[in-house]
Amino acid sequence: MADQETPRNPERSPSAAPEGAKEPPATTPPVVYPKRRSHKRWMILAAVVVVLVGGVFLWHYFSGFESTDDAQVDVHLYPVSARISGYVQAVHVGDNQWVQQGATLVEIDPKDYQVALAKAQADVATAEAAARALNIDVPVSSVDTASQLKFTSSDIQNAKAAIAAGEKQVAAAQARIQEAEAQNVKAQDDVQRYHLLLVKDEVPKQTYDYAVAAAQTDTAALAAAKADEATAEQNVAEARSRLVEAIARNESAEAGPQRVASTRARALSAVADIAQKRAELDQAELNLGYTRILAPVTGEVTKNVVVGWNVDPGEQLLTVVPLDQVWITANFKETQLKHMRVGQKADVVLDSNGRTYHGHVDSIAGGTGPIFSLLPPENATGNYVKIVQRVPVKIVLEPGENRDHALRPGMNVEAKVYLR
Numbered sequence: 054m055a056d057q058e059t060p061r062n063p064e065r066s067p068s069a070a071p072e073g074a075k076e077p078p079a080t081t082p083p084v085v086y087p088k089r090r091s092h093k094r095w096m097i098l099a100a101v102v103v104v105l106v107g108g109v110f111l112w113h114y115f116s117g118f119e120s121t122d123d124a125q126v127d128v129h130l131y132p133v134s135a136r137i138s139g140y141v142q143a144v145h146v147g148d149n150q151w152v153q154q155g156a157t158l159v160e161i162d163p164k165d166y167q168v169a170l171a172k173a174q175a176d177v178a179t180a181e182a183a184a185r186a187l188n189i190d191v192p193v194s195s196v197d198t199a200s201q202l203k204f205t206s207s208d209i210q211n212a213k214a215a216i217a218a219g220e221k222q223v224a225a226a227q228a229r230i231q232e233a234e235a236q237n238v239k240a241q242d243d244v245q246r247y248h249l250l251l252v253k254d255e256v257p258k259q260t261y262d263y264a265v266a267a268a269q270t271d272t273a274a275l276a277a278a279k280a281d282e283a284t285a286e287q288n289v290a291e292a293r294s295r296l297v298e299a300i301a302r303n304e305s306a307e308a309g310p311q312r313v314a315s316t317r318a319r320a321l322s323a324v325a326d327i328a329q330k331r332a333e334l335d336q337a338e339l340n341l342g343y344t345r346i347l348a349p350v351t352g353e354v355t356k357n358v359v360v361g362w363n364v365d366p367g368e369q370l371l372t373v374v375p376l377d378q379v380w381i382t383a384n385f386k387e388t389q390l391k392h393m394r395v396g397q398k399a400d401v402v403l404d405s406n407g408r409t410y411h412g413h414v415d416s417i418a419g420g421t422g423p424i425f426s427l428l429p430p431e432n433a434t435g436n437y438v439k440i441v442q443r444v445p446v447k448i449v450l451e452p453g454e455n456r457d458h459a460l461r462p463g464m465n466v467e468a469k470v471y472l473r
Contacts, residue, residue: 119393120469123443124383124401128462131350131373133158135364136343139165146354152373154351159358159370163344170341173334180330184323211299215292222285226278233275240268350375353458376458381412381448383468384422386441392472393417399448402467403460410454414470418445446470 139161146158243264348354352375364370381401385393393414401410421442423430448468450460460466 117473118471119389122467124466124468126460126464127382128379132369133371134369138365141362152348156348159346161344166341170337173337177330180327219289226282229278233278237271237275240271244268379460383446384443399470404465412448412450415447415449
């Protein structure tokens, strides 16, 4: 049995030894084999380290951004409507045509508004002519009234003075008449007395002649005094007539300011009428300008109108979509907003072509989407179930990103916001 045992170390078996070699001594030490269990432990430890490092890197990578596929392309649509009523005589754009801001899109027949503009211009000219005439009349009336008041006041004073002077002349003339009458009576008596004495030759004839001459003189003086009285009374009557006339003119002059005020009021009314007519003229010019409907912004047109329509004010004719101004509305879960801030970088992947667009967070909505709906949800119920809400986040693209206009309103995208 001993001859059949296999040696422990085949390398040192007798058959493997070369010829002439000496046999090893019987006390050769045993061969030491490698420890396989220790090698496996190192491999497991290395694998664990790799997994941990990979997990850390993965955690760091995935915690560096938030993403959602609940995102769409948005834009402000610009509806183009008519501001006046009329007949559409020309449409200068087609469906989905690109137009520049200020380009003419639709023309409404302008003939009615041209006639209205001409009428408004004529009304303004008429009102201005009437106002000019009244503005000239007002200063003239004011000057006439002032001069009339000045002169009539002086005439009244002169007439009153003339009346007073005339009355004094009348009184003096009456006194002279009384004196002349007395002198005349005495002179007549002397003539009669001297005549009787002359007949009796008691006085010379010369004395009698003196008495007759004195009587004639006194008679003439009496007649003159009466004439002076008549003249003075005539002067008084004329002065009173002038006074009445001056008082009448003064009353008319005093009513002059009222006439001036009335004329001035008419002038102010004419000025107001000019302002009204000019406002109507401005409106007529605006209405004529509204016959050409222009593009409010640069964008792509979706039209509803065709030639031959009779449109009314406010009726929508076209819609302009400014594709250069699109943005992304990404609805993130409320649990994803913890580290999200305005200004953070963002990438947007468009579903239709798989292209990535670069942008940044512009703003975060002030509430969740349902809160702005017509009928907000009411959670105060007995069977309340907590549901994670979504908050709209506005992502604005960097300039030139949508140069090819591939982003269209309503398209679905995947949004990713980088938190670091």
